[in-house]
Amino acid sequence: MEKTLAKGLTLLETLARLGHPVGVTEAAKAVGLQKSNAHRLLRSLSELGYVRQIADTGRYELTLKLWEMGSRVIAxxxxxxxxxxxxxxxxxxxxxxxxxxxxxxxxxxxxxxxxxxxxxxxxxxxxxxxxxxxxxxxxxxxxxxxxxxxxxxxxxxxxxxxxxxxxxxxxxxxxxxxxxxxxxxxxxxxxxxxxxxxxxxxxxxxxxxxxxxxxxxxxxxxxxxxxxxxxxxxxxxxxxxx
Amino acid sequence: MEKTLAKGLTLLETLARLGHPVGVTEAAKAVGLQKSNAHRLLRSLSELGYVRQIADTGRYELTLKLWEMGSRVIAxxxxxxxxxxxxxxxxxxxxxxxxxxxxxxxxxxxxxxxxxxxxxxxxxxxxxxxxxxxxxxxxxxxxxxxxxxxxxxxxxxxxxxxxxxxxxxxxxxxxxxxxxxxxxxxxxxxxxxxxxxxxxxxxxxxxxxxxxxxxxxxxxxxxxxxxxxxxxxxxxxxxxxx
DNA sequence: AATGGGTGTTCCGTATCGTGGAACGCCGGG
DNA sequence: CCCGGCGTTCCACGATACGGAACACCCATT
CATH class of the missing domain: 3.30.450.40 (GAF domain)
Known part of the structure; x- marks a missing residue:
């Protein structure tokens, strides 16, 4: 099992389940990671287009990319x-x-x-x-x-x-x-x-x-x-x- | 950038884009990975519930999990x-x-x-x-x-x-x-x-x-x-x- | 104005994880 | 029967990710 992939996907799942934007610390706690790890994963997910950081609050939320990919599955x-x-x-x-x-x-x-x-x-x-x-x-x-x-x-x-x-x-x-x-x-x-x-x-x-x-x-x-x-x-x- | 997470998500994106089940070799080529790496990533994605291996052909296809997660975004x-x-x-x-x-x-x-x-x-x-x-x-x-x-x-x-x-x-x-x-x-x-x-x-x-x-x-x-x-x-x- | 608490972000030595190439077994086609 | 290509497994080693500390910033309280 590729542990880093698992952590990243678990983080995405958590964002989907929570349903509201989260800060680094909240994300880390929700997923059971160290804060700097959560930050690094969120940054990576952002670079890959799956999440975006809200300008004025600094919190992270999911973009529509997962939904787009999922749409292809259901389509x-x-x-x-x-x-x-x-x-x-x-x-x-x-x-x-x-x-x-x-x-x-x-x-x-x-x-x-x-x-x-x-x-x-x-x-x-x-x-x-x-x-x-x-x-x-x-x-x-x-x-x-x-x-x-x-x-x-x-x-x-x-x-x-x-x-x-x-x-x-x-x-x-x-x-x-x-x-x-x-x-x-x-x-x-x-x-x-x-x-x-x-x-x-x-x-x-x-x-x-x-x-x-x-x-x-x-x-x-x-x-x-x-x-x-x-x-x-x-x-x-x-x-x-x- | 977390390289392993990037590779795994790129693999998912590729499966979504291709729109048909793929074998390990095809997946490796489509994503630019070595065959054993692609195999390991597919196995991890399978364990995490994102893909499943079709019983009689051995090929991998996306499950509905991405769509489910995406549905939460759009919902x-x-x-x-x-x-x-x-x-x-x-x-x-x-x-x-x-x-x-x-x-x-x-x-x-x-x-x-x-x-x-x-x-x-x-x-x-x-x-x-x-x-x-x-x-x-x-x-x-x-x-x-x-x-x-x-x-x-x-x-x-x-x-x-x-x-x-x-x-x-x-x-x-x-x-x-x-x-x-x-x-x-x-x-x-x-x-x-x-x-x-x-x-x-x-x-x-x-x-x-x-x-x-x-x-x-x-x-x-x-x-x-x-x-x-x-x-x-x-x-x-x-x-x-x- | 100063202080304290909590946040997000950066850094880096180190340990863990992922790599990639070879090998193997299986299958199908010639 | 042989060969090519597939999926799968293995493992020494190097690349990657970790985690804890430190820092800067912000906000609330005094």
Whole structure:
């Protein structure tokens, strides 16, 4: 492991997470470095264009360069751009928050979102992550991966009393999802937050993304779920290539 | 300058720019490193979660982590989220491509875009950059900066025969823009691509962003420009805080 | 006006880290 | 079967980064 690279990237991550400009001393403390090291790294990041020093306060903030680089990553994902009309349609029909998620390791990443017009919604952020075994989009993705791509034998972390942690239960759940063609979340990640999702498949039948609804349990009653599930599956089919 | 950090970030930039997975040898050549160094950096980036090695080809590709970090940068920019309805409206009225741009140094960065429905458009990408002195949004931004924030004494790089490169001419042009409240681009960056833009001001009168239209010269005739300019300025006012 | 505390920045001897070239195993093509 | 090119590993050594001290500056307090 290249230690200096790790320190520099950790510093960038810290600036992104803190969300406000920082001085050298604060940056050093946040990252666990000596002040002169933090200063040297910030200067290097500045020379490379990733941060800039604010003229009148001397503090450092991120430039748009990370976002630009990141934009290139997401821009290559056709699904993220093509999904928008279908997500809008689904949001209009259900009036609930629609997510588009990708699988990365054991987590899902929210790459796109249409928020519900209801004032009460479950908070989520584009770029945010969730444990795949706990959310509807995550379970939809896990269910439609090649057998070697998912380690279903390990015990998963519990987040609520509803979280599926036992490998046998998870395998059974993923089997059900494969049969039904959709997944549901009943407060498995955050209490009171429910969801329903379906996988977006490529020509080989592998899930490359998942589309889903989420929101408060009160609105995700059985009758509503029964009405919405086919809409979510139709949206996923619309976006699949098969 | 921390050389190892520089090498690692240059490698990430290269992966973002190339846009396809790469092997160790290709990465080494693209960045100008020895193969074993490139391998070590890729392994470090992988451990840190920025790249992943594709199982069956052994090649490395970027993960979504850069995009996530970048999303946090852009998410804090209120203007980027709030501008969307106004940009949609302007796009509907004019049927031309609408950009939202920020100034970074001597360049503008396109942070949001609504594409024209016309099949013929000037190509641009979210996350892309343009030289500020050559494009309408860039000149609108330069014109409304504090005097110390812009070095107008240096000779600017020419891109087309229309590019304003002489400092005296540029200063005069920025004076005009301040008076009129909008800027135009007549093929100053790319031939045949015209544009009109207005600055989005903060309470102190400083341009924090710019909104503008761009497209082929054929559609940006004087009559159309005359009709569109007030619409662009109204959109900019709509988004300004004053 | 003087003082103290905390900041950002610079310096440099030293220790740690990263280098680069060779070697190896694997794979695919001829 | 052989060869070329790949990815990966190894390690002596030199380049790089470290960290602690010192310095200058700024602001608040007395």
């Amino acid at each position: 290559r994902l056709d699904i993220a751009t093509e999904a928008t009309p279908t997500m809008r349609k689904l949001a209009a029909l259900t009036r609930e928050t629609v997510h588009l998620s990708l699988l990365e390791g054991d987590e899902v990443v929210y790459v796109h979102k249409i928020d519900s017009p209801h004032p009460v919604r479950a908070y989520s952020a584009i770029g945010g992550r969730a444990p795949a075994h706990c959310v509807a989009t995550g379970k939809a993705l896990l269910a439609f991966q090649p057998p070697d791509a998912v380690d279903v034998s390990k015990i998963r972390k519990p987040f609520t009393e509803a979280t599926i942690t036992d490998p046998i239960d998870l395998r059974r759940e993923l089997d059900r999802i494969r049969k039904l063609g959709h997944a549901v979340n009943k407060g498995e990640w955050r209490e009171g937050v429910f969801g329903v999702a379906a996988p977006i498949l490529d020509a080989s039948g592998r899930a490359v993304a998942a589309i889903g609804l989420s929101g408060p349990q009160e609105r995700f009653r059985p009758k509503a779920m029964k009405a919405w599930t086919p809409l979510v599956m139709a949206a996923a089919r619309d976006l699949s290539r098969a | 804090r920019l209120d203007i980027a989220t709030e501008a969307t309805p106004t940009m949609r409206k302007l796009a509907a009225l004019t049927r031309e491509t609408v950009h939202l741009s920020l100034l970074e140094g001597d360049e503008v960065v396109y942070v949001h875009k609504i594409d024209s429905p016309h099949p013929v458009r000037a190509y641009s990408a979210i996350g892309g950059r343009a030289p500020a002195h050559c494009v309408a949004t860039g000149k609108a931004l330069l014109a409304f900066q504090p005097p110390d924030a812009v070095d107008v004494s240096k000779i600017r790089k020419p891109f087309t025969e229309a590019t304003i490169t002489d400092p005296i001419d540029l200063r005069r042009e920025l004076d005009r823009i301040r008076k009129l409240g909008h800027a135009v681009n007549k093929g100053e960056w790319r031939e045949g691509v015209f544009g009109v833009a207005a600055p989005i001001l903060d309470a102190s009168g400083r341009a924090v962003a710019a909104i503008g239209l761009s497209g082929p010269q054929e559609r940006f005739r004087p009559k159309a420009m005359k009709a569109w300019t007030p619409l662009v300025m109204a959109a900019a006012r709509d988004l300004s805080r004053a």
